[in-house]
Amino acid sequence: DAGVIQSPRHEVTEMGQEVTLRCKPISGHNSLFWYRQTMMRGLELLIYFNNNVPIDDSGMPEDRFSAKMPNASFSTLKIQPSEPRDSAVYFCASSPLQLARPGNEQFFGPGTRLTVL
Amino acid sequence: AQTVTQSQPEMSVQEAETVTLSCTYDTSESDYYLFWYKQPPSRQMILVIRQEAYKQQNATENRFSVNFQKAAKSFSLKISDSQLGDAAMYFCAYRSPGAGSYQLTFGKGTKLSVIP
Numbered sequence A: 001d002a003g004v005i006q007s008p009r010h011e012v013t014e015m016g017q018e019v020t021l022r023c024k025p026i027s028g029h030n031s032l033f034w035y036r037q038t039m040m041r042g043l044e045l046l047i048y049f050n051n052n053v054p055i056d057d058s059g060m061p062e063d064r065f066s067a068k069m070p071n072a073s074f075s076t077l078k079i080q081p082s083e084p085r086d087s088a089v090y091f092c093a094s095s096p097l098q099l100a101r102p103g104n105e106q107f108f109g110p111g112t113r114l115t116v117l
Numbered sequence B: 001a002q003t004v005t006q007s008q009p010e011m012s013v014q015e016a017e018t019v020t021l022s023c024t025y026d027t028s029e030s031d032y033y034l035f036w037y038k039q040p041p042s043r044q045m046i047l048v049i050r051q052e053a054y055k056q057q058n059a060t061e062n063r064f065s066v067n068f069q070k071a072a073k074s075f076s077l078k079i080s081d082s083q084l085g086d087a088a089m090y091f092c093a094y095r096s097p098g099a100g101s102y103q104l105t106f107g108k109g110t111k112l113s114v115i116p
Helices: none
Strands: A005-007 A009-014 A021-025 A031-038 A043-049 A053-056 A065-071 A076-081 A088-096 A113-115 B003-005 B011-015 B019-021 B024-026 B034-037 B048-051 B064-069 B074-079 B088-095 B104-106 B110-114
Touching: A005 A088, A009 A021, A009 A065, A021 A088, A031 A076, A043 A076, A043 B024, A043 B104, A053 A065, A053 B088, A076 A088, B003 B088, B003 B104, B011 B019, B024 B074, B034 B064, B034 B074, B048 B064, B048 B074, B074 B088
Parallel strands: A009 A113, B011 B110
Antiparallel strands: A005 A021, A021 A076, A031 A043, A031 A088, A043 A053, A065 A076, A088 A113, B003 B024, B019 B074, B034 B048, B034 B088, B064 B074, B088 B104, B088 B110
16 A cells, blocks of 8 residues: 655745645545644644545635545645745645544655745 | 643653653543654654553553553653664644544654664
């Protein structure tokens, strides 16, 4: 199993540009999570999808952030326009969340380090 | 809302020695899940160990074990026979029970250095 795949691994862009981060969850997992990690705030959940449907987007910081999951094997997180304070590591995670096993772990991708100049 | 506190921003241990990382949490729930994740320099978040609150027995995974004190809301991680590969950030995380629960609340992390 290839694990959760994220691209790109590193992204450097200028303020005002559009940024798109991509994620391929583990095959068969029906839950997908986007997290942001910064020194100041630690790991924060941005949005959670279940069966391709956004369930909780209360962690999305602003309207500049949007996420989609058009199918079970692909998700994007878009920032438009980007700002320097968006600089962080963005993680995607997936889980075989099952009704009978709420303790299932979340499997994380390697993250995308975003730098906005 | 639940909170998770890791009071040790940094720790160090000599190779082959034992180290304990602290974690406390605040919750009003009686049943929940606790996790320790490891984040090496590669940034990959790796699950180290998991504890279910309704189980009194402390979880163990090879050299990793936990000391779960439910009344004190404490969940410490003990690493025995420390190895150079154990050097990483370690995050404690809390998750509510229930079939629809998914939110992981993370602590700020503890950076562990292993001295050869």
